[in-house]
Amino acid sequence: MRGAPDRKRDEASGFTLVELMVVLVIIGLATAAVILTLPERGGSLFAEAERFAARTKAARDNAILDSRSASVAIGPGGYDVTRRTEAAHYDWVAGTEPALTGGREGRIRFGATGLADPARIVLRRGGREVAIDVGGDGNVRIQN
Numbered sequence: 001m002r003g004a005p006d007r008k009r010d011e012a013s014g015f016t017l018v019e020l021m022v023v024l025v026i027i028g029l030a031t032a033a034v035i036l037t038l039p040e041r042g043g044s045l046f047a048e049a050e051r052f053a054a055r056t057k058a059a060r061d062n063a064i065l066d067s068r069s070a071s072v073a074i075g076p077g078g079y080d081v082t083r084r085t086e087a088a089h090y091d092w093v094a095g096t097e098p099a100l101t102g103g104r105e106g107r108i109r110f111g112a113t114g115l116a117d118p119a120r121i122v123l124r125r126g127g128r129e130v131a132i133d134v135g136g137d138g139n140v141r142i143q144n
Contacts, residue, residue: 049130060138063110071109097124114138
């Protein structure tokens with residue numbers, strides 16, 4: 001019979017609706033996994049605190065090695081690390097709000113022996129906060 005449809009051919013071609021839905025669910029799960037693993041824009045707040053702590057420790061170490069004082073001045077837009085003849089400015093990631101308690105006049109000063117003005121810097125962004133403590137002995141610690 002020439003005009004009769006070929007039943008086996010119609011059943012074997014194409015995908016079923018269930019197969020298409022399964023593929024869409026798998027693609028959705030893979031996309032969600034990728035989005036959840038992407039880092040925050042500008043890095044996490046803890047990473048910002050680590051960068052600040054590392055630069056503060058470097059200022060302390062340079063004060064000891066050079067036998068000259070160094071300081072870290074903290075402001076709303078960023079912070080300045082100053083040595084006798086050099087200064088470097090670092091901006092906070094957008095949305096980061098610093099709060100300094102202790103120190104002198106918005107600065108943490110390290111003497112030639114590495115001793116410091118005790119201070120606590122609290123960084124806030126997006127409802128989260130991380131504290132960095134600078135002890136009188138010059139030790140710098142991050143507190144969650």
